[in-house]
Amino acid sequence: xxxxxxxxxxxxxxxxxxxxxxxxxxxxxxxxxxxxLPKWSTQVRVNSVQDVGPLDDGFSxxxxxxxxxxxxxYPRAYxxxxxxxxxxxxxxxxxxxxxxxxxxxxxxxxxxxxCAQRSSQRPRHAASGEHSQPQTADGQERSSIVSPGLKAxxxxxxxxxxxxxADAGSAASSDFPAxxxxxxSPFVSPAMSExxxxxxxxxxxLTSTTDSQMADMDFMLQLADxxxxxxxxxxx
DNA sequence: GGCATTTGACCGTC
DNA sequence: GACGGTCAAATGCC
Numbered sequence: 001x002x003x004x005x006x007x008x009x010x011x012x013x014x015x016x017x018x019x020x021x022x023x024x025x026x027x028x029x030x031x032x033x034x035x036x037l038p039k040w041s042t043q044v045r046v047n048s049v050q051d052v053g054p055l056d057d058g059f060s061x062x063x064x065x066x067x068x069x070x071x072x073x074y075p076r077a078y079x080x081x082x083x084x085x086x087x088x089x090x091x092x093x094x095x096x097x098x099x100x101x102x103x104x105x106x107x108x109x110x111x112x113x114x115c116a117q118r119s120s121q122r123p124r125h126a127a128s129g130e131h132s133q134p135q136t137a138d139g140q141e142r143s144s145i146v147s148p149g150l151k152a153x154x155x156x157x158x159x160x161x162x163x164x165x166a167d168a169g170s171a172a173s174s175d176f177p178a179x180x181x182x183x184x185s186p187f188v189s190p191a192m193s194e195x196x197x198x199x200x201x202x203x204x205x206l207t208s209t210t211d212s213q214m215a216d217m218d219f220m221l222q223l224a225d226x227x228x229x230x231x232x233x234x235x236x
Numbered sequence: 237g238g239c240a241t242t243t244g245a246c247c248g249t250c
Numbered sequence: 251g252a253c254g255g256t257c258a259a260a261t262g263c264c
Contacts (some may be wrong), residue, residue, distance in 0.1 A: 063241060065256060078255070082240095094255090 041108040043098070059113055061093065073099045081115060089115035 061079035068075045074097035081089040091113040098104035 062239090064258095066241095066243075067254065067256095070253065076254085082255095 030200050038112060039108065041106060044105045044107055045101075046105070048105050057107075059091070068095065072096065074102075081113060083115035087115040089113050091115075 060082040062084075063077055063079050065077050065078040067078070073095045076094055078092070078094055078097040080092040081087075083089045091109070091111045093110065094106075094108040096106045096108075098106055
């Protein structure tokens, strides 16, 4: 499943079937807290140009900006969590249509939601903008849909995994406790049937070619608790 | 009225 | 100076 892993002492980047997940270590001497936030991206394909359903990932986002990016055909939209101020949730994301494929969106997430709120209610401007709720042909709102294959595996949240150390006795895995569960919220798309998440993060086998500390780590990557990940970032 | 998006201006980084 | 990211005033919708 792993396509590529790029890692050094400060940064680890996973590229898995088109889905890039990068973590900036909190120990890398960054200037701001924002830079220490986990960052990952995914690509989402829609069925039609008008179909922006996949951009509703279950959280409530507020658009705060849009920029034309040099060399990019389409502008980049900037979103932050609606509860940024009320709950100090600093999750944000950037959405940009791919140049070569208008049906493909590049979505980059920064930080994890510290708010516990999902966008169960329909956004006020659901008919416009880039995170409208997916709707059925008759205009009814589509309920949350879980990827069938993952649902079959008993995962209500398709991107919530259990840690799976390859070797419970190894020094590396002892600090990465089995059963440690966190949630990759951005990938919980209620619009799974409407789109194709090009990259799925399921099982990451991380093998270092440059750092002996990283040798043959095999674990289930989980995203919702970056603090834990960053605390253990010495492995990267 | 409250909350959302839009969009030009501003700021920080390279 | 160019560029990307964010701010905030203006505006619109419910």
